Amino acid sequence: xxxxxNASNSGSGGLVQTADASGILALQTAGTTAVTxxxxxxxxxxxxxxxxxxxxxxFMAYNNANQSISSAxxxxxxxxxxxxxxxxxxxxxxxxxxxxxxxxxxxxxFAFSTEPSSGVITRVFGQFWxxxxxxKFGNDFNGATVTGSEPTGSCLIYCNGSTDxxxxxxxxxxxxxxxxxxxxxxxxxxxxxxxx
Amino acid sequence: MTLYEKIMVLYPELTQADFAxxxxxxxxxxxxxxxxxxxxxxxHPTLARPTVEQLx
Numbered sequence: 001x002x003x004x005x006n007a008s009n010s011g012s013g014g015l016v017q018t019a020d021a022s023g024i025l026a027l028q029t030a031g032t033t034a035v036t037x038x039x040x041x042x043x044x045x046x047x048x049x050x051x052x053x054x055x056x057x058x059f060m061a062y063n064n065a066n067q068s069i070s071s072a073x074x075x076x077x078x079x080x081x082x083x084x085x086x087x088x089x090x091x092x093x094x095x096x097x098x099x100x101x102x103x104x105x106x107x108x109x110f111a112f113s114t115e116p117s118s119g120v121i122t123r124v125f126g127q128f129w130x131x132x133x134x135x136k137f138g139n140d141f142n143g144a145t146v147t148g149s150e151p152t153g154s155c156l157i158y159c160n161g162s163t164d165x166x167x168x169x170x171x172x173x174x175x176x177x178x179x180x181x182x183x184x185x186x187x188x189x190x191x192x193x194x195x196x
Numbered sequence: 197m198t199l200y201e202k203i204m205v206l207y208p209e210l211t212q213a214d215f216a217x218x219x220x221x222x223x224x225x226x227x228x229x230x231x232x233x234x235x236x237x238x239x240h241p242t243l244a245r246p247t248v249e250q251l252x
Contacts, residue, residue: 070199070201070226074217074226122212
């Protein structure tokens with residue numbers, strides 16, 4: 001048995017309650033259970049959970065023009081076009097940074113495509129920066145002599161929902177480096193994986 | 197000429213290892229804030245940090 005609270009649409013409708021001693025509570029709409037809470041406080045949803053855009057920020061940004069950088073110089077990667085930015089938390093015009101306004105753990109990922117306009121590359125990697133300092137590293141291609149490479153990175157990063165921000169830096173050694181401006185290969189994205 | 201290239205002209209004895217992330221004693225950086233490349237770290241044991249005039 002179950003104690004139920006039903007938003008009924010039967011007859012004149014209204015709130016219909018039934019009670020027993022099971023310790024189980026069912027929340028119903030139109031007589032169908034949507035949420036069940038058992039006696040141990042486990043919650044079961046009958047269907048998926050929809051989270052609003054404001055509650056769970058996500059963005060995808062990319063670079064649409066080649067970015068020339070200096071060899072052996074750690075440089076912030078530019079992402080100047082947004083595919084989406086549900087809560088206006090990504091700055092694609094000035095600082096190219098993600099400053100979520102909801103506290104939580106964000107799954108962040110990036111990729112950027114590189115090529116030298118001349119010479120060859122001997123080392124390339126990308127980094128997550130948090131609050132203006134190195135935080136986590138993506139993959140590091142070191143020692144290989146190549147004419148192009150696409151470092152990537154993925155990391156769960158906690159942000160406090162007010163001041164914390166995340167940026168991407170890249171390092172390329174060799175030749176005259178260029179980070180390609182292409183929607184498909186130079187991008188930065190994040191979504192809220194778990195609220196604080 | 198980039199900052200890296202200017203430093204290499206000034207101190208040709210430097211190697212790429214000196215600029216290597218994690219292990220090098222020199223770090224060059226660019227924050228896309230309009231200020232361009234700059235020396236974020238200079239911890240070379242014998243060579244002095246270049247002055248603005250030397251890099252001009």
